[in-house]
Amino acid sequence: MLDFKIFIVEDDKWYGGLLHHYLGQNPDYEVTLIESGKECLAQINRKPDLVTIDFGLPDMNGEELFKKIRQAQPNLPVIIISAQEKITTAVDLLKMGVEDYLVKDENTQQLLWNAVIRLREKQSLRHEISELKAELKTKYDYSRSIIGNSPALQGIFKLIDKAAGSLINVSISGETGTGKELVAKAVHYNSNRSSQPFIAVNMAAIPKDLVESELFGYEKGAFTGAQTRKSGRFEEANGGTLFLDEIGEMDPNIQSKLLRVLQEKELTRLGGVSKIKLDFRLVVATHKNMAEEVKKGNFREDLYYRIVGLPLTLPPLRERKEDILLLTQHFLTGYSKENGIHEIKLSPAAREKLLSYDYPGNIRELKSVVELAAVMSENNLIEPDDITFLSGNTNDVNAVLNAELTLREYTRLIIRNYLKRYDDNVLLVAEKLDIGKSTIYKMLQTGEIEGA
Template identity: 85%
Template sequence: MLDFKIFIVEDDKWYGNLLEHYLSQNPDYEVTLIGSGKECLAQLHRKPDLITIDFGLPDMNGEELYRKIKQAQPNVPVIIISAQEKITTAVDLLKMGAEDYLVKDENTQQLLWKAIIRLRENQSLKNEITQLKAELKTRYDYSISIVGKSPALQAVFRLIDKAAGSMINVSITGETGTGKELVAKAVHYNSARSGHPYVAVNMAAIPKELVESELFGYEKGAFTGAQNRKIGRFEEANGGTLFLDEIGEMDLNIQSKLLRVLQEKELIRLGGNSKIKLDFRLVVATHKNLADEVKKGNFREDLYYRIVGLPIALPPLRERKDDLLLLTQFFLSNYCKENKIPEIRVSPAGREKLLTYNYPGNIRELKSVIELAAVMSENNIIEPDDITFLSGNNHDVDTVLNTELTLREYTRLIIRNYLKRYNDNVLLVAEKLDIGKSTIYKMLQTGEIEGA
C-alpha cells in the first residue's frame, strides 16, 4: 500500500519525468508530477507528505510558492531544486524552514533520494518521541500507575500533586515494597522537568569504594583504570530529577560531599579542576527513620534538613486493605495481558484468604503472590489452595529443606530470596543475614546470584 505522497513541481517535463521515474522505484512512494505552482496549490487538499519545487517556475518563483504552501499546510516538508547555485537564496529558504536546497546536476537524483530517506527517518523518530511522551504521561497518571482509593493513598496523591507543582526536594519514606520509586517517578513525570532526565541511583546497591566516582564522575587518568572520562549521575540528571534510593545507607563522607553539591549547585569530577554547574531536583527515599539516624550519629543533621523538603510517607499494605482487591485485579489483568491468556478471576473464598494476610513484603509481595496463584489456578479461577504466601510460610520452608542441595546452593537461594524481598539492598540483606556485604557483592559480580 502506498503510504508516502510526493509532489514534484517541475515545468521541465523531461526532467520531471526523470525524477518521477527514479523515485517511483520505491513502491512505498506515490509520486505525482505537477507542472506549475498554481496546480500544486490546487492539489494541496490531497495532503502530500513531501513537495519538491523547482525554484524557476514560469508562473511564480520558488520563494513565493514556498510561502503559499506553508500558509496552507505549515507542516509539510519542502525541498527546493534549482538550476543555479544561489547561496544567498538557499540560505534564506533554509532559514525560512525549507527541508533542503538541491542544485540540478548529475547528483541531484541521488541527493534527493537520500534527503527523502533522512526526512522519513527524522519523522519516524519524532513520531516515536511523541508516542513515548504520551506513554510516559499515561504510565504515571496517578489513577493508572498507583492503584488504590483508600484514604491513606488519597493523602499521598495530594502530596504528589503539591510536589509535582513545585521544585522543592522530596523525601519518600516507607517499608520495602510500598512503591517509593513509583512515587518518585510520578513526581518527576508530572512536573515541569518531565521532559528532562530522570536518573535513579540505589545507594545500597553500590559498593562504598565506588559511590564517589558513580555520583561525581571522573576525568581520564584520575586513578588506575580510569582510561576515559566518565560522567557522574549528578551530571546525568542535569535539568531533570535525581532519585537517590535508600539514602540512609550513604556513607558519612559522601554525605558531606552531597551537602556541598546541594549548597553550591556545582561539582568537580574526580581528578579534575573545572567546576560544573548543576540544576537538578532531588528526590530521596529510605525505609529508615532519618531523624532517628541523625540522633544515632549515622546521618548528618545539616544534610537531613537540606533533603527532607516535602516528606511523603507511604502506608504499608496492611493499612490499605481497602486497596488490596483493587491491586489484586490490577496485577491479574496485567499478568493475563502479558501472557496473552483469558481473564482470570479470584473466587470469593480466595478473596477472603487474601484479606487475612498482612503482607510484610507489601505491594511487591502481593504481586508475586497473585502471579504465582494465577499459574497454579485451574479453569481461570483462583481458589484458596492456589494462594501461597511467600513470607513466614512453614510449608514452603519444609519444601525447600526437603530438597537435597549443597550448603552453597542453600546460601545462594537464601541470599537471592532476601535480595528480592529487600529490593537489592545489599547492606540491609547483609545485616539481616549477619554476613559480610563483600560476600554478596562478589556473588553478584560473578553472576553466581542475580539481583531482583
C-alpha cells in the same frame, strides 16, 4: 486513502511531468504539479507534506518562495531543485532550513526519490518518539501505575499532584515494598521535566568505596583503573530528576558533598578541576525515620532540611486492605500477558486468604505471593492451597521448598527475604548468609533482586 501529499513547483511542464510521473509510481503519494510560486501559495492551505521548488521560477525565485512557505507553514519540509550548482547558494538555503538541495541532472529523479523516503522515515521516527512520550505519561498516570482506591492512597495522589506542579525536592518515606520508586517516577513523569532523564540510584546497593565516583563521576587517571572520563549520576540527571533511594544509608562524607552540590548547584568530577553546572530535581526515599536518624547523629541536620522538601509517607498495605484485591488482579493480568496464557482467576476462598494476611513486605510481597500462586494453580483458578505467604511461617517455608524452584530462584528468594529482614544492610546479610557481598551488590545492580 493517500497519506503523503507532494507539491512539485516547476514551470517546465515536461520536466515537472517527469518528476510527477516518477514519484507517482508510489501509490501512497498524492503528487500535484504546480507551475508558479503564486499558485503554490494559493494552494498551501491544502497542507501538503512536502514541497519541491524549482529555484528559477519566473514569478519568484526558490529562496523567496521558501520564505513565504515558511511564514505560512513553519514546519513544512521544502526541497530545492536547481539547474545551478553554486555551493554557496546551496549552503545558504540549507542553513535557512531547506530539507535538501538537488541539482538538475540525470540523477535527480533517484535522488529526489531517496530524499522523500528519508523524509518519511524522519517523520515516522518523530511520530514514534511523540507516541512514546505519550505512553510514558499514560504509564505513570496514577490510575494505571499506582493501583488502589483507598482513602490513604487518594491523599498520596493529591500530594503527587502538588509535587509534580513545582520544582520542590520530594522526600518519600514508607516501609519496604510500598512503592517508593513508583511514586518518584509518577512525580517526574507528570512534571514539566518528563521528557528529561529520570536517574535512580539505590544508595544501599553501591559499595561505600564506589559511591563518590558513582555520583560525581571521574576524570581519566583519577585513580587506578580510571581509563576514561566518566560522568556521574548527578550529571546524567541534568535537566531531569535524580532519585536517591535509601538516602538514610548515605555515608557522612558523601552527605557533606551532597549538601555542597545542592547549595552550589555544581560539582567537580573526581580528579578534575572544572566546575560543572547542574540543574536537577531531587527526590529521595527511605524506609527509616529520618528525623530519628538526625537525632542519633547518623544524618546531617542541615542536609535533612535541604532534602525534606515535600514529604510523602506511603501507607503500608495492612492500612489499605481494600486495595489488596485490586493489586492482585493487576498482578494476575500482567502475569497472564507475560506468559501468554488465559487470565488466572481467584476462588472466593482464595480471596479471603489473601485478605487475612498483613504483608510485612507490602506490595512487593503481595506480588511475589500472587505470582507464586499463579504458578501453583491448576485450570487457571487459584485456590487457598496455592497461596504461600513467605514471611515467618514454617509450613509456608516448606511449601516454598516443595514448589520445585531452580537453585538460582531459591537463592534470589532467600537473599530478598534477608534484605527485607535486615533493612537492606548488604554487609550484614552477606555475613549472615556467609556469601560474598559482591554477589548481593551485583544482583541488586542488575535488578535480579530488589532492595527496599
